[in-house]
Amino acid sequence: MNNVKKQELIWTPFLILLSREIRRFFKVMAQTVLIPIVNSFIYLLIFGVSLGKHIQVIEGISYLEFLIPGLVMLGCMNNSYQNGSSSLLGMKFGGEIVDIKASPLTVQHIIWAMSLGGLCRGLTVGFVIFLSGELFYYFYESSFLIPVHPFYFILFCAIGGLAFTKLGIAVAFIAKTFDHVSAIGGFIILPLITLGGVFFSLDNLSPFWIKVSYFNPLLYFINGVRYGVLGVSDVPVAVAFWISILGLLIFHLAAVWTLKRGSYQPW
Amino acid sequence: MAILKIENLVKNYGSFQAVNKVSFAVHSGEIFGLLGPNGAGKTSIISIITTVEKPTAGSITINDMKLNQHEKKAKSIIGVVPQEIITHGYFNVEEILNFHSGYYGLINNTVRINELMKKLELWDHRHKRVRQLSGGMKRRLMIAKALVHSPRLLLLDEPTAGVDVELRYSIWQLVKELKKMGVAILFTTHYLEEAEQLCDRVAIIDKGQIQKQGETTTLIQKLTSRHLTLILKNKIECSHPALINYQNNTLEFRVPYSKEMGKFLSELNLQRENILDMKIREGTLEEAFKYVLNQGEL
CATH class of the missing domain: 3.40.50.300 (P-loop containing nucleotide triphosphate hydrolases)
Incomplete structure (x- = not known):
């Protein structure tokens, strides 16, 4: 059979898989975008507004202000991770992984298309959480929270979102059951994110726990975003940047390694 | 290619x-x-x-x-x-x-x-x-x-x-x-x-x-035989090595593809007027398949 059309095997497969990824999470919007937003709304209401009146984390900054960037990053990273892992698990469960592997898509195509798809979901959720935060902030402070360094705000969200989708891909690819992915998400990722400084500053911890926190890579992602929004951070922003980049690189290599070595057999 | x-x-x-x-x-x-x-x-x-x-x-x-x-x-x-x-x-x-x-x-x-x-x-x-x-x-x-x-x-x-x-x-x-x-x-x-x-x-x-x-056809011909069924008017004595079944005046033979059917029939020395009907069934891939897997008789 003669092809009427000429195949373009570099950008087309990548862009099509990326569009599939984005359309996938928009098709299940309630699950992928609305639920995380409702959760963040509750956090803002309870911690930011109700309990937050009695909490002072950093001099001159209200707890609501302190909380917003952390929640944005929490939503962004958690949803990016969920997107990478659930998309790949769906492919394994439904057998679509065979289609993907049998096609001319390369490992780099798959990882980057899925990562950018996950990042889109992470940024969408993060952006809407930020808007919700602005709503609360305006209600209580009668002004908007303007990011001090918007470039850093977007940069750290992007690095965090990309890194965590890649982690989700790696975890889902080596997982043998749905339980494995939930266990890693629930027992490792979520505690690391929440203990990475979403709700508190390192200044509130004892010296021992400050030292322990420095080993939590998520501290650097979250503080990078906080620097972008508030101009303050528990760690120097350059350190946060390079450790976040290192995290991104490690998670990328983990995803490449699993996709090159792992099994493409459907469940 | x-x-x-x-x-x-x-x-x-x-x-x-x-x-x-x-x-x-x-x-x-x-x-x-x-x-x-x-x-x-x-x-x-x-x-x-x-x-x-x-x-x-x-x-x-x-x-x-x-x-x-x-x-x-x-x-x-x-x-x-x-x-x-x-x-x-x-x-x-x-x-x-x-x-x-x-x-x-x-x-x-x-x-x-x-x-x-x-x-x-x-x-x-x-x-x-x-x-x-x-x-x-x-x-x-x-x-x-x-x-x-x-x-x-x-x-x-x-x-x-x-x-x-x-x-x-x-x-x-x-x-x-x-x-x-x-x-x-x-x-x-x-x-x-x-x-x-x-x-x-x-x-x-x-x-x-x-x-x-x-x-496919070569494999079938190599590994299987044709089945020849003859229905006779009168019973005859037959001890041909290709005979696999003989019941109620009906004789069934397994004829290798290497042998021409005409030659085989003449080997049987049958009187033409004694033959009521004749059927030839070709070998099938299923028979060849079974033969290969079992290395058995056809």
Whole structure:
């Protein structure tokens, strides 16, 4: 059979898989975008507004202000991770992984298309959480929270979102059951994110726990975003940047390694 | 021209050898049947060609390109219909075909996609999700996906398993049309009459090894015999070594293809007026298959 059309095997497969990824999470919007937003709304209401009146984390900054960037990053990273892992698990469960592997898509195509798809979901959720935060902030402070360094705000969200989708891909690819992915998400990722400084500053911890926190890579992602929004951070922003980049690189290599070595057999 | 060439392919899962030094080629405009019992290694071979599984040893060449060196380009000319139905939870038929076309480097491939949907009777179901389709429709969708980029090599892993007679017949017609267009087709099936009808050449595989391969008709002639049935008016004495059954004036002989039927009949020394009826049944691929697997008598 003669092809009427000429195949373009570099950008087309990548862009099509990326569009599939984005359309996938928009098709299940309630699950992928609305639920995380409702959760963040509750956090803002309870911690930011109700309990937050009695909490002072950093001099001159209200707890609501302190909380917003952390929640944005929490939503962004958690949803990016969920997107990478659930998309790949769906492919394994439904057998679509065979289609993907049998096609001319390369490992780099798959990882980057899925990562950018996950990042889109992470940024969408993060952006809407930020808007919700602005709503609360305006209600209580009668002004908007303007990011001090918007470039850093977007940069750290992007690095965090990309890194965590890649982690989700790696975890889902080596997982043998749905339980494995939930266990890693629930027992490792979520505690690391929440203990990475979403709700508190390192200044509130004892010296021992400050030292322990420095080993939590998520501290650097979250503080990078906080620097972008508030101009303050528990760690120097350059350190946060390079450790976040290192995290991104490690998670990328983990995803490449699993996709090159792992099994493409459907469940 | 060989579109697919497999040489000394080996696949081990731990100590279990699923594929053992398998070699064969599939040429342009040829249907090659890979036949074997469950667990013989057919799907493992297809999985290795599609790179879903990695081979332990051996080489695969697709259109003169080594698969391990030119994976992307080589895979761009392969269409695959896997054995298991793929569900694609979130998308409808039209979206699935558009995505699949894109994975093979083709965008705005609407003409081809519409043509396939109409040909495979998916047009009226194009806005349905896979789970809303019947079993036959799901199978048609799998075939449409495999053909969306007009492949030069088509891998069909039991495409007619569990489909009704009508769909099976239309799949046969489609396969024959693709063959005429020059597509090389590797076909696995459990239905031996199907393989006999469709395949130009077959390989019989068991325990990961090819036991026999060759042109379908030649293989049948080599491994089986014709069955000659004679119904006589009057009973006769017959002790010919080819006689396999003699009941109620009906004699049944197994006649090797190497022997001309006329010569064989004259060997029997029968009076023409004593013969009421005569039937000749050709050997079948099923008999050849059973012979190879059991190495038994026919």
